[in-house]
Amino acid sequence: xxxxxxxxxxxxxxxxxxxxxxxxxxxxxxxxxxxxxxxxxxxxxxxxxxxxxxxxxxxxxxxxxxxxxxxxxxxxxxxxxxxxxxxxxxxxxxxxxxxxxxxxxxxxxxxxxxxxxxxxxxxxxxxxxxxxxxxxxxxxxxxxxxxxxxxxxxxxxxxxxxxxxxxxxxxxxxxxxxxxxxx
Amino acid sequence: xxxxxxxxxxxxxxxxxxxxxxxxxxxxxxxxxxxxxxxxxxxxxxxxxxxxxxxxxxxxxxxxxxxxxxxxxxxxxxxxxxxxxxxxxxxxxxxxxxxxxxxxxxxxxxxxxxxxxxxxxxxxxxxxxxxxxxxxxxxxxxxxxxxxxxxxxxxxxxxxxxxxxxxxxxxxxxxxxxxxxxxxxxxxxxxxxxxxxxxxxxxxxxxxxxxxxxxxxxxxxxxxxxxxxxxxxxxxxxxxxxxxxxxxxxxxxxxxxxxxxxxxxxxxxxxxxxxxxxxxxxxxxxxxxxxxxxxxxxxxxxxxxxxxxxxxxxxxxxxxxxxxxxxxxxxxxxxxxxxxxxxxxxxxxxxxx
Numbered sequence: 001x002x003x004x005x006x007x008x009x010x011x012x013x014x015x016x017x018x019x020x021x022x023x024x025x026x027x028x029x030x031x032x033x034x035x036x037x038x039x040x041x042x043x044x045x046x047x048x049x050x051x052x053x054x055x056x057x058x059x060x061x062x063x064x065x066x067x068x069x070x071x072x073x074x075x076x077x078x079x080x081x082x083x084x085x086x087x088x089x090x091x092x093x094x095x096x097x098x099x100x101x102x103x104x105x106x107x108x109x110x111x112x113x114x115x116x117x118x119x120x121x122x123x124x125x126x127x128x129x130x131x132x133x134x135x136x137x138x139x140x141x142x143x144x145x146x147x148x149x150x151x152x153x154x155x156x157x158x159x160x161x162x163x164x165x166x167x168x169x170x171x172x173x174x175x176x177x178x179x180x181x182x183x
Numbered sequence: 184x185x186x187x188x189x190x191x192x193x194x195x196x197x198x199x200x201x202x203x204x205x206x207x208x209x210x211x212x213x214x215x216x217x218x219x220x221x222x223x224x225x226x227x228x229x230x231x232x233x234x235x236x237x238x239x240x241x242x243x244x245x246x247x248x249x250x251x252x253x254x255x256x257x258x259x260x261x262x263x264x265x266x267x268x269x270x271x272x273x274x275x276x277x278x279x280x281x282x283x284x285x286x287x288x289x290x291x292x293x294x295x296x297x298x299x300x301x302x303x304x305x306x307x308x309x310x311x312x313x314x315x316x317x318x319x320x321x322x323x324x325x326x327x328x329x330x331x332x333x334x335x336x337x338x339x340x341x342x343x344x345x346x347x348x349x350x351x352x353x354x355x356x357x358x359x360x361x362x363x364x365x366x367x368x369x370x371x372x373x374x375x376x377x378x379x380x381x382x383x384x385x386x387x388x389x390x391x392x393x394x395x396x397x398x399x400x401x402x403x404x405x406x407x408x409x410x411x412x413x414x415x416x417x418x419x420x421x422x423x424x425x426x427x428x429x430x431x432x433x434x435x436x437x438x439x440x441x442x443x444x445x446x447x448x449x450x451x452x453x454x455x456x457x458x459x460x461x462x463x464x465x466x467x468x469x470x471x472x473x474x475x476x477x478x479x480x481x482x483x484x485x486x487x488x489x490x491x492x493x494x495x496x497x498x499x500x501x502x503x504x505x506x507x508x509x510x511x512x513x514x515x516x517x518x519x520x521x522x523x524x525x526x527x528x529x530x531x532x533x534x535x536x
Binding site for chain 2: 020027034038041058062
């Protein structure tokens with residue numbers, strides 16, 4: 001089993017945090033994980049990417065050349081990383097920033113990550129965790145309990161409740177997408 | 184810290200700052216000392232001072248900071264001061280692109296200091312080796328009384344992956360001694376014992392040419408030739424224990440990749456992919472960059488028809504390979520701030536086999 005997951009978006013959206021939590025969760029679940037991030041020198045607003053490789057055996061090459069799963073929070077990230085998706089791959093795009101629905105040999109899911117965060121928490125913060133929950137709910141790459149444990153490890157205590165709730169909402173949105181196809 | 188590091192001085196710089204953040208948090212709790220200096224010149228100076236005070240000392244930086252450290256590093260070589268410098272290489276020259284990868288400091292680590300020096304530089308390709316080779320760097324620094332470099336690149340420095348922080352290693356303890364000749368040895372490549380300040384050795388430490396006891400000898404030709412000669416030989420005489428390479432799929436290879444750092448990891452993936460298609464390619468991975476593994480590269484001569492040297496610079500190691508290998512050499516330099524893709528190396532190698 002080798003799964004390569006790429007998160008893309010803008011600095012400040014929590015893209016790197018989503019990747020870090022996934023890698024930490026995978027490790028807690030007993031998998032091998034490798035993660036790498038690409039971001040600009042500015043803290044916010046520039047293109048940002050977080051790649052995670054999950055495997056049940058040692059990972060020889062830790063970068064993502066082509067992704068099996070792409071999860072994006074900006075139209076620019078979708079446009080940029082779609083060519084690097086394997087044929088038959090899966091795309092999850094936050095519908096808040098989606099301007100065009102792409103066509104191609106992949107399963108495409110527009111998901112209300114930001115809308116859910118704004119509705120539930122009154123802020124866009126948490127949208128990255130909703131999206132992470134969607135990805136894991138749909139793909140089953142790592143179980144929910146491990147991600148919850150990772151959140152308790154990585155995230156500051158006062159944000160635990162919000163993040164755990166965001167993750168749960170994401171899993172709920174993701175599970176019906178498990179069969180694949182479009183939505 | 185596992186290697187016994189008790190002092191860290193540094194100035195934060197992407198992509199090495201995570202090392203400093205970790206040391207700021209952990210080192211004082213373990214009884215060590217951490218200090219953020221005003222710049223990298225002060226940082227390397229503090230590291231040198233701490234080493235003479237008896238501590239195993241280190242700093243971490245990236246290209247622009249490494250440039251500022253050059254004068255201090257020359258002083259550390261000449262005064263035989265053990266210390267470890269981690270350079271997480273980023274895209275240069277100058278400020279370049281702070282968050283992007285590069286591997287352009289290979290020659291600088293050897294030739295950035297004026298004068299003829301021999302140093303040791305190691306090249307990790309994984310998180311595990313950031314741990315293992317840092318320990319090795321401390322051990323070699325103490326054994327040789329020398330600054331030892333860990334020349335990582337941003338792709339390795341910012342990599343997250345599963346690793347084991349084990350304790351299956353020996354740590355080298357500094358040979359102290361106060362016999363009055365802290366800068367001389369009867370052996371042409373000998374490493375003298377090193378007293379610390381306060382040991383009562385009437386210690387003189389100078390960056391000028393000095394005799395066995397540390398007295399300045401700035402006009403005696405013989406004193407300079409002897410000191411520079413010993414500092415070179417203490418590294419070169421030990422090249423067999425310092426040089427560390429890995430050989431992958433080389434036995435029947437017709438084309439060999441010579442690579443190091445993160446690029447070598449991609450090169451191995453490319454070699455495996457091409458092997459799967461029956462192509463006879465192999466990899467010589469350089470885990471030591473200085474002293475340069477000349478014999479190991481020369482051993483490819485006559486065994487493989489051609490070598491391919493992919494680097495995130497424009498041929499710094501390819502030039503060294505050229506000195507040892509007489510067959511066809513293809514240098515591939517990429518300096519766009521991205522790692523060299525596996526598919527790129529596969530495509531380049533396919534043109535050679």
